[in-house]
Amino acid sequence: MDSRVQKLGYRGAVTLTAKGHATRQRIVEGTSAHLRRGDPAGVTLDDIRAITGTSKGQLFHYFPGGKEELFLAVARFEADRVIDDQQPHLGALTSWAAWRRWREAVVARYRVQGPYCPLATLMDQVGSTPGAAEVVGQLLERWEGEIRRGIVAMQEQGEVDDHLDAGRAAAAMIAGIQGGVQVLRSTGRSAHLEAAMDLVIEHLRGA
């Protein structure tokens, strides 16, 4: 994809200049920062104009679908952050030390995040928007793919049994993380998240 072409969700794609791209990104990031502090349902486009210092015309130029389209773009930005916060570890799970560092990064990220999950809150807002289900679906797929590649890398090094189904183990890890985060969000405790990640890693190590 050309870097100047920015997908605008269900409204199709428009070509943005580098400056246009930067402005659009500024609106998305400003909205994200604002939503992290408060209640997404109560935010108006006027609030967003004020926060991001943009005119009504600019906002509708970049987000012709209005608040829903903007929120969907913010959801994509938050989904990217979920992956980014796990890097560089997630992208290079090629040693047990890397797996341990990744496990620590995931637990630390969700402990800091606590009960409020920006992505979950946004999904509550845009759940009925075309393309909304894809945001979470693609995030989980990408996440699971990185874990699967890490398991295969360990198999190639002879560190994980060749007979183990890497795809199934990666799916189990994703399920454990999702459920562990859900328990952490409602109880404030990370024990379930840690237990799930540790058990899958121990299973990979054949311990």
Added chain:
Amino acid sequence: MDSRVQKLGYRGAVTLTAKGHATRQRIVEGTSAHLRRGDPAGVTLDDIRAITGTSKGQLFHYFPGGKEELFLAVARFEADRVIDDQQPHLGALTSWAAWRRWREAVVARYRVQGPYCPLATLMDQVGSTPGAAEVVGQLLERWEGEIRRGIVAMQEQGEVDDHLDAGRAAAAMIAGIQGGVQVLRSTGRSAHLEAAMDLVIEHLRGA
């Protein structure tokens, strides 16, 4: 607890006769069946009176806290069903055949349930009610306790390594089930739930 004493959540406890208990239970079960068909947010107490064939006076006698208190009672009823649907397997995880039957029962239950989770929907409604967090907390605790007891039973038979931390493995199983069900609810596919449960069971078996 005397069988005629029925806890009424944050309103304290009142003594009910056997007949009163039956009436209260009929209101809870009728409301549950109705909510499973539709939108909880839109249901009024008049709807519930009509469905359950009760008078306004009766409804307020059993649920002085109104709709919130009734919904909380329905949430407790749904939480009990989550456990009941896994019986008799969950309560007697004393052989690998029992573990397999339990695993099948859980997967089948959530496949049939699909995207609509009665308990999750009720929790969206009563999340701010005193006692609401306890409904899910107590469910998970009870569920995890049964799994932990099953692991200990297998350790006593020499089927699971004595050094394995039964509490931690049970927590990992709960996280995997929660996350697997979450993925199933949004994608309709049970692969993650199955992968998570199978991996923990294989780990217990030392496979």
